Each structure stands twice: as C-alpha cells, then as structure tokens.
Amino acid sequence: MKRHITYAVVSIALILSGCAQKTAEEEISAAPAETAQEFIDRANAELKELGKEVGAANWVRSTYITGDTAIIASAASEKYAKWHGGMVQQALKYDGQQLDAKTQRAIDLLKLGTSLPTPNDADKRKELTSIATDLGGMYGAGKYCRNDDDCLTGSELEGLMQTSKDYDELLEYWTGWRTIAPPMREKYERYVELANEGAAELGYTDLGEMWRAGFDMSPAEFETEATKLWDQVKPLYEELHCAVRGKLSEHYGEDKVPLDGPIPAHLLGNMWAQEWGFIYDIMEPYPGVGDIDVDSTLKTKDYSPQEMTRSAENFYVSMGMPRLPDTFWERSQFVAPQDRDVVCHASAWGLDGGNDLRIKMCIKQTYDELRVIYHELGHNYYQGAYKDQEPLFQGSAHSGFHEAIGDTVTLSMTPQYLKEVGLVSSAEESEKAVINRQMQMALDKIAFLPFGKLIDEWRWGVFSGAISPEDYNKSWWDMRLKYQGIAPAVERSEADFDPGSKYHIPGNVSYTRYFLARILQFQFQRSLCEIAGHEGDLASCSVYGSKEAGDKFYAMMASGQSEPWQDALEKLTGTREMDATAIIDYFQPLMGYLKEQNAGRSCGW
Ligand code: X8Z
Ligand code: ZN
Numbered sequence: 001m002k003r004h005i006t007y008a009v010v011s012i013a014l015i016l017s018g019c020a021q022k023t024a025e026e027e028i029s030a031a032p033a034e035t036a037q038e039f040i041d042r043a044n045a046e047l048k049e050l051g052k053e054v055g056a057a058n059w060v061r062s063t064y065i066t067g068d069t070a071i072i073a074s075a076a077s078e079k080y081a082k083w084h085g086g087m088v089q090q091a092l093k094y095d096g097q098q099l100d101a102k103t104q105r106a107i108d109l110l111k112l113g114t115s116l117p118t119p120n121d122a123d124k125r126k127e128l129t130s131i132a133t134d135l136g137g138m139y140g141a142g143k144y145c146r147n148d149d150d151c152l153t154g155s156e157l158e159g160l161m162q163t164s165k166d167y168d169e170l171l172e173y174w175t176g177w178r179t180i181a182p183p184m185r186e187k188y189e190r191y192v193e194l195a196n197e198g199a200a201e202l203g204y205t206d207l208g209e210m211w212r213a214g215f216d217m218s219p220a221e222f223e224t225e226a227t228k229l230w231d232q233v234k235p236l237y238e239e240l241h242c243a244v245r246g247k248l249s250e251h252y253g254e255d256k257v258p259l260d261g262p263i264p265a266h267l268l269g270n271m272w273a274q275e276w277g278f279i280y281d282i283m284e285p286y287p288g289v290g291d292i293d294v295d296s297t298l299k300t301k302d303y304s305p306q307e308m309t310r311s312a313e314n315f316y317v318s319m320g321m322p323r324l325p326d327t328f329w330e331r332s333q334f335v336a337p338q339d340r341d342v343v344c345h346a347s348a349w350g351l352d353g354g355n356d357l358r359i360k361m362c363i364k365q366t367y368d369e370l371r372v373i374y375h376e377l378g379h380n381y382y383q384g385a386y387k388d389q390e391p392l393f394q395g396s397a398h399s400g401f402h403e404a405i406g407d408t409v410t411l412s413m414t415p416q417y418l419k420e421v422g423l424v425s426s427a428e429e430s431e432k433a434v435i436n437r438q439m440q441m442a443l444d445k446i447a448f449l450p451f452g453k454l455i456d457e458w459r460w461g462v463f464s465g466a467i468s469p470e471d472y473n474k475s476w477w478d479m480r481l482k483y484q485g486i487a488p489a490v491e492r493s494e495a496d497f498d499p500g501s502k503y504h505i506p507g508n509v510s511y512t513r514y515f516l517a518r519i520l521q522f523q524f525q526r527s528l529c530e531i532a533g534h535e536g537d538l539a540s541c542s543v544y545g546s547k548e549a550g551d552k553f554y555a556m557m558a559s560g561q562s563e564p565w566q567d568a569l570e571k572l573t574g575t576r577e578m579d580a581t582a583i584i585d586y587f588q589p590l591m592g593y594l595k596e597q598n599a600g601r602s603c604g605w
Pocket of ligand 2: 375376379402403
C-alpha cells in the first residue's frame with residue numbers, strides 16, 4: 001500500500017489527470033480480458049498522457065487565478081477523478097489473484113493514486129472538484145484590506161510577521177489574514193462530506209484513513225508510528241518552548257506573556273507559529289558570536305531570485321547530480337507577478353512525467369527563502385531522478401521522503417559551507433558559535449514538530465466525524481494548545497475558521513509528511529555524512545561536494561516508489577525504521593544550554 005500525492009509538490013500525474021469518455025461500468029463490460037500486467041501497462045500509458053493535461057491546467061490555475069482558470073482546472077481534475085474511479089473499479093477483478101510483487105504494488109498504488117477521492121456520482125464528482133479548486137483559489141487570492149486601496153496579500157503579511165516586534169501590529173496582521181477563512185467554512189464542510197463519500201467508495205472508512213493507508217503499513221499502525229516519533233521528540237520541544245516563553249516574556253512583558261501559560265500565537269515570527277526562526281534576535285544565546293547573517297549578504301550583494309536558485313542548484317550539482325534543464329529557468333515562477341493573483345505558497349512541479357521541472361515561488365531576499373529554495377529543489381531532483389520509472393512508480397518512497405530531501409541538504413548549510421560559497425564572511429567554530437547556530441536551527445526544526453503533528457490529527461478527527469463542524473475552530477485551538485502550548489491573544493469563535501488560513505487545509509495537502517520529514521532528514525544526514533567520511537559531530541557536517549554521498553542519495557531517489565519505503569530507507573541508512581535518535585543527538589549541545597536556561601523555571605503550560 002502506498003501514499004497519496006499532491007500537485008503542490010510531487011508528480012502531478014497520479015492525482016489530477018484524466019480522460020475517460022465512458023462510464024466505469026461500460027469500461028468494465030467493454031474491456032477485453034486483460035491480464036493484470038496488461039492492465040497496469042494500459043494504466044501507465046493513460047496516466048502519462050493525462051498527467052500532461054492535468055499538470056498544465058493546474059500550473060495555469062496556480063499562476064493565474066481567475067474564474068476562467070478555475071473552470072479549466074476543475075474540468076481537468078474531474079476528468080482525472082473519473083478516470084481514476086473507473087480504473088480502480090476495473091482493478092477489482094484482480095483481487096485475490098496471485099500477482100507478482102511489482103504488479104500487485106502497482107495496483108495498490110493505483111488505488112491510492114489520489115488525495116481527493118470523488119464519489120462516482122457525476123454531479124457530486126463535479127461539485128467536489130470545483131469546491132477543491134475554489135478553496136485553493138480563495139487561499140491564493142486571499143487579502144486583508146484595511147480599506148479598498150490598502151490591501152495586503154498573504155505573502156506580504158507573512159513578510160511583515162517576520163520582521164515586526166510590535167505586539168499590536170503583529171496582532172493586526174495575524175487577525176487580518178484570518179479574515180480570508182470564514183467564507184471557506186461552508187465549502188470545507190461539504191468537501192469533507194463528499195471526499196469521505198469518495199473514500200468510502202474506495203473501501204476506506206473516511207479520507208483520513210485513506211491518507212494514513214499510504215505508508216506500507218496499516219492505517220492504525222501508522223497512527224501508532226507517528227505517536228511514537230512524537231513521544232521521542234517531545235522533551236526537546238518542551239525545553240525550547242520554556243526558553244522561548246521566558247525571553248518573550250522579558251521582551252513583551254509578563255502581562256502579555258505570562259510565565260505559566262501558553263505563548264500568544266502571534267509573537268513567534270511566523271503567521272502560524274510553525275517555525276520560529278525570525279525571533280532568533282530575541283533568542284540569540286551569545287550575541288554577535290559567529291556570523292550567520294546570510295540576510296545581510298543577500299541584500300548587500302543584491303542576489304536575484306534566480307541567483308539564489310542557482311546557489312541551491314550548485315549544491316546538488318556538487319554532489320554529482322545534473323544541472324536543471326533550461327526549461328526550468330524559462331518556465332518557473334520565481335517572483336510574485338504584479339498584475340494578477342497567484343498561489344504564492346512555494347511548490348515544486350514535475351510536469352510531463354518529470355521532464356519539465358519547475359518551481360513556483362514568490363521569492364524574497366532572505367535566508368529563510370533561500371532555504372525554501374533548497375527545499376523545493378529537493379523535490380525537483382527527486383522528480384527528475386524517478387522520471388524513468390513507470391508513471392505509477394513515479395513518486396517518493398513515502399510522502400515524508402519527498403519533503404526530506406531538500407531539508408537534508410539544508411542541514412549541510414553549515415557556517416563553513418556558507419563561507420565557502422560567499423554567503424557569510426567568516427565561519428567561527430567556537431562552542432558558543434555552535435550553540436548560536438543550533439538555536440537558529442532549533443527555532444525552525446524543533447519548534448515545527450508539534451505543528452507538523454497536529455495539522456493532520458485535526459483533519460483525521462474532522463474526516464472521521466470525531467470533530468463536528470460546530471467545533472472546527474474550538475478543536476483546532478484545543479490541539480494548538482495541547483501540542484504547541486500556544487493560544488490566540490484574542491478570542492476566537494465558530495464564526496472564525498482558522499484552519500482555513502493555513503495553505504494545506506484549503507489546498508488539500510496532507511501534512512504528516514512534514515512531521516516525518518523533520519525526523520527523517522536527520523537520519524538521512526547521519527548516513528550521508530558517514531558515506532562522505534565526515535569526522536566529528538553531525539552538526540558540523542556538510543556533504544557539499546561529496547559525490548559518494550550524492551550517488552547513494554540519488555540512487556534512493558531514482559527508485560521512486562517502486563519498492564516499500566522501508567527498503568529505500570534501509571539501502572541508505574541500514575535501518576528499516578523511522579527513528580528520532582538522530583535529531584535528538586544532533587541537538588544535544590543546545591539541549592544542555594536550554595536546560596541551564598530553564599533551571600528554576602516552571603516549564604509547561
Ligand atoms: O509547504 C511547505 C513547502 C512546500 S512543500 C514550502 N512546507 C510546509 C509549510 O510551509 O507549512 C515546508 C515546511 C512545512
Ligand atoms: Zn515541500
């Protein structure tokens with residue numbers, strides 16, 4: 001059994017493509033007796049063609065949001081959904097047959113080949129694909145307007161949240177962005193109903209169970225697996241939370257940030273309080289020690305978005321991977337167009353079966369964005385690596401693998417690497433400099449963990465019915481409190497729909513992938529560093545320039561999803577288990593520092 005994928009990041013082919021002119025029933029009766037292998041060959045051939053059409057429609061929709069592109073994209077999604085539904089029905093005739101492992105895997109993957117299962121009823125199918133397109137468009141075109149000619153886009157508001165340290169100003173941006181979401185609520189409710197119906201027709205109890213089925217283990221086992229990993233890393237998060245709350249309380253005052261409660265959700269330098277790197281200035285353990293101010297280099301040298309992207313490409317090339325094709329540079333969206341609405345949330349596209357790679361971003365001149373580019377190119381290199389697999393095997397070992405490639409590379413952006421490529425002027429290796437860098441990384445990598453876990457826990461509850469529409473917002477904030485120890489500074493109610501203000505909710509992109517990736521990337525890095533012959537602690541390792549590490553990494557990527565993820569992981573790391581010991585070991589130096597800082601404090605919320 002395997003994953004599902006989304007057009008946001010992975011191969012467009014499986015999700016949203018399609019072109020079936022007949023109903024599924026007609027197909028079944030009309031189809032000549034095909035062997036399972038012949039059936040899979042046909043599915044692959046059709047998928048290849050459909051993928052091009054759907055990819056093109058979705059690209060245009062995401063980079064040019066209008067009523068017209070909504071029609072085009074919905075029609076393409078509908079076509080794919082119809083094709084997919086028909087093929088899954090046809091695959092039923094192979095149930096119970098003894099098939100070779102590859103053919104069986106291809107059939108299993110075909111069944112899971114959508115993140116948006118639609119009902120077979122034509123009207124409902126159309127309704128669901130058009131709701132999904134609309135929700136994505138509402139997010140992309142969302143704006144907070146103080147008045148008619150004073151509007152801010154999501155991307156602009158995100159930027160403002162990163163730089164302001166003014167409590168009230170931050171609160172305005174925070175509440176302002178959330179005004180885009182209440183109009184999504186009704187559509188979201190209907191999307192849940194219809195997508196669940198689609199999942200039920202495929203044999204799952206609900207869409208959440210279908211999402212959890214994509215991990216080469218049972219959905220129940222996967223849930224246990226995710227909880228196991230969270231339990232491993234929770235102590236790290238609790239120390240970080242405690243130290244951050246202490247400093248924010250000093251900065252904003254104890255009346256604003258009490259020392260025994262949750263942190264106000266708008267003070268963490270990020271619209272969703274998911275990564276906290278932008279409050280590094282408040283948290284910096286040893287002021288001025290170690291130069292990791294890449295932002296100022298980008299500004300001083302006035303790096304263009306393309307130059308920032310070249311820097312990322314050069315890293316992959318240094319590991320022996322190919323240069324990106326010319327079409328990547330011609331067709332990508334690097335900056336926000338001024339004349340139209342687009343989805344600014346970063347994504348990487350493997351169009352035409354991976355032959356047409358692109359990123360879609362609204363790049364800003366910051367170190368944070370530079371790391372997002374390295375992340376996105378990880379997707380593109382994966383897509384390029386598995387492009388010679390059959391379409392049904394084009395995808396990552398599991399969805400967390402896709403997210404982990406580029407992140408693994410960012411772990412190699414050590415001060416020495418940054419110095420070597422001219423992004424900082426000096427690279428200090430003192431103990432204090434190490435702690436400073438670890439703090440900067442932990443604010444992103446550790447702070448993210450509970451957020452990465454809870455997003456889908458909320459959705460699993462919504463899809464299963466454990467969370468009812470009357471409690472959408474309340475349950476969202478209950479989970480934010482429970483996992484992250486954060487709370488809104490102003491009262492929220494069911495007139496709000498705060499989940500809708502986070503891209504992946506209206507975008508229908510599952511999120512556990514990012515949680516898994518945060519853990520996996522340290523496992524990957526530990527192995528790559530061993531292969532590269534690195535000596536010393538993991539945090540000081542950069543595999544920049546290591547062809548040996550690159551070969552092994554690329555080989556794993558090239559196998560796509562043709563084998564269970566456990567096999568792929570074992571080939572690279574020697575283990576078949578996801579495990580948090582690598583991330584825990586990595587941050588040991590910082591944990592020592594945080595425990596000292598927190599001594600005498602009462603942590604928790
Ligand atoms: O959505 C993304 C990437 C695109 S795959 C930019 N990320 C998550 C997010 O922004 O919420 C990367 C980290 C988590
Ligand atoms: Zn990604």
